[in-house]
Amino acid sequence: MDDHDEPRTAHPSRKAVLRAALAAGVAAPALLMGVPALARTSAASPGARLALTPTCDDGDDPTPPQMEGPYFKPNSPRRTSLLEAGTPGVRLTVSGYVFGLGCQAIPGVLLDFWQADVNGAYDNTGYRFRGHQFTDAQGAFRLTTIVPGLYPGRTRHIHVKVQAPGHPVLTTQLYFPNEPRNATDSLFDPRLLMTVRDAGGAREAAFDFVLNVRQSPGPSPTATTPPPGGTWAVGTTYRAGDRVTYGGRGYVCLQAHTAQPGWEPSNAPALWRAE
Ligand SMILES: [Fe+2]
DSSP, rough: OGGGGSOOOOSSOHHHHHHHHHTTTOOHHHHHHGGGGOSSSSSSSTOOOOOOOOOOSSSSOOOOOOOTTTTOOSOOBBBBBBBOOOOSSEEEEEEEEEEOOOOOOTTTOOEEEOOOOTTEEEEEEEEOOOOOOEETTTTTEEEEEEOOOOOOOOOOOEEEEEEETTTTOOEEEEOTTTTTGGGTTTTTTTBBBOOEEEEEEEEEEEEEEOOOOOOOOOSSOOOOOOOSSSSSOTTOOOOOTTTEEEEEEEEOOOOOOOOOOOTTTTOOOOTTOOO
């Protein structure tokens, strides 16, 4: 059983943990003190296990955006694994949580990943190494893929768009530690470094996003506004080009998906365009 098969519980309050650590005279890891993208405890020694408990920044520093670049394509398939039969490359998992500003993990967040293949090439005709998924009820995501190859002018990276229900899209990129080109790529941002460890010839990476979503103390709020009427319906599978009505307006589906609460057409510009 690996870490990811064990139950994971979203951390209720990192501030409380930090306070307790400070009160007990325990040094809080420097990485946790000011760099949200490094919020997960670093696995310092080879073979060390990644922390099971998600941590979060203290809430005032969202994950920074990065340029989309020339290779994004809408309508990626919904899937958590980008591997296909015979896919070459070092296996990589990227897992983590999506938090709001209050350090509460957010379920139902759309994450759309795209990356280069082992040779550093993007698939601009099909959808290889492209896929979207949603965080689960605990606000967790997990991507199975390969370590992307290098291409001229850039260090190693994975592109992602992250969108909480009813909120704007965060477009950014994730980076790998100990890459020589990190020092020369002008886009590289250490706040977007993943924690990466070796795992029997594969790699296991962790990264927690912090979105610019205000949260009040207490139970995590979820967007479950009752539908104001229309043909749009939770549980329905929509394809790009499908048309629905919702709240008295018409919408065109931009990306195939299964409708779920919080992703009403009026809330989800990544999925629906108003007509
Ligand atoms: Fe890229």
